[in-house]
Amino acid sequence: MARIAVIGAGAIGGTLAAWLAQTHDVTLCARSPLTDLEVETPEGVIRAAPLILTDPAEAAPVDWVLCTTKTYDCAGAAVWLDGLMGPETRLAVIQNGVEQRDRFPQVPQGRTVPVIIDLPVERTAPGRIVQRRNGTISVPEGANGEAFVALFAETIVAAATTPDFVTAAWKKLAINCSGIVSALTRRPAEVANDPHAAEVMRGLVRECIAVGRAEGATLSDRLADLVVEWTTRAHPQSVNSLHADFVAKRQTEVDARNLVIVRLGEKHGIPAPLNRAMAALLLASG
Structure with missing residues (x-):
């Protein structure tokens, strides 16, 4: 069981947090408080009640940080990193574009994993999400990529490494x-x-x-x-x-x-x- 913090409680962040919380210790870092998560998936409804934080001062180091905010909100996401990043913590940047590795320069490149995600989801209300397809995730080959893929082993999201990210x-x-x-x-x-x-x-x-x-x-x-x-x-x-x-x-x-x-x-x-x-x-x- 890994300790995972998900920054961003939107459609992508909420869906990933809900799935990962089925088998891992998940913290969801959000702007506004939530009670729980409920996702309508192709395989039925899943529910999760991860620890939900709205104050970065309450954050503690984890094994993995997953940043799922919009690309223009990196500054808002970065305020969480001081509390969440320990000496071995790895950061997965799950955002659009081709500059994922450059968006958080305060984190060493060797501990940053860029992520491509294809996951059609819609947030219908705070903490309530509809997942249209199982979805896919791609990360670069290597030890960090393989460790990230392993986090999703018990989910329906197909995560895999690629030799040409x-x-x-x-x-x-x-x-x-x-x-x-x-x-x-x-x-x-x-x-x-x-x-x-x-x-x-x-x-x-x-x-x-x-x-x-x-x-x-x-x-x-x-x-x-x-x-x-x-x-x-x-x-x-x-x-x-x-x-x-x-x-x-x-x-x-x-x-x-x-x-x-x-x-x-x-x-x-x-x-x-x-x-x-x-x-x-x-x-x-x-």
């Missing part, structure tokens, strides 16, 4: 960067059936491919078409998180999903004008 992360970013089309048109996944919208999606992904290759990812030219195809196969009314946050007038992760392509592209002398323009329009519309 860089490529896996950029493939996920290729999907995420195209989601801005849905946000700006205020249309769910069915927007990919529109040929004009689909071509914009392909353009966004092509820029992602060019920059990703410069960053060391192995990405096929076909990825642009595949992203559109995958989106058309999704439930036509499904909404990505950028879209959901945008229409709800919440802060968005446009920096981690689109502007990162612009920023890293500049480092390599690769322009990404479409991602830049779409991000600018989204920010101007907020």
Whole structure:
């Protein structure tokens, strides 16, 4: 049994905390108090009552810290680390984008595990979540990655190591960067059936491919078409998180999903004008 602290009580954090609490000692670090967790999963309802903390001063060292906050809330998550991180504690950064290793510089790189997650979940109320699919988790190969995967051995979430995490992360970013089309048109996944919208999606992904290759990812030219195809196969009314946050007038992760392509592209002398323009329009519309 591992001692695990999950920072963030949103849909992802709450779901992971509920599953891990079935077999581990879990603490959930949240902004607001909760009584318990209840998740409707593909295999039935699971319930958990982890220790819930709202004051970082009450945190104690654990074996693993799982940061599940939005990328723009890293500063808020970091205030928990002084109390949670012991000399052997490892930090798993479960966030969008390709810069997970760089978001908490106060933690040694050797104890930081970047995580890619594909887990369709929705929070319906505080502590109440619907999990649509079992989901997958990918982490880099190595001792830390294997130890992280082992935490999920008794859950339905399929966690695994990958020998090429860089490529896996950029493939996920290729999907995420195209989601801005849905946000700006205020249309769910069915927007990919529109040929004009689909071509914009392909353009966004092509820029992602060019920059990703410069960053060391192995990405096929076909990825642009595949992203559109995958989106058309999704439930036509499904909404990505950028879209959901945008229409709800919440802060968005446009920096981690689109502007990162612009920023890293500049480092390599690769322009990404479409991602830049779409991000600018989204920010101007907020």
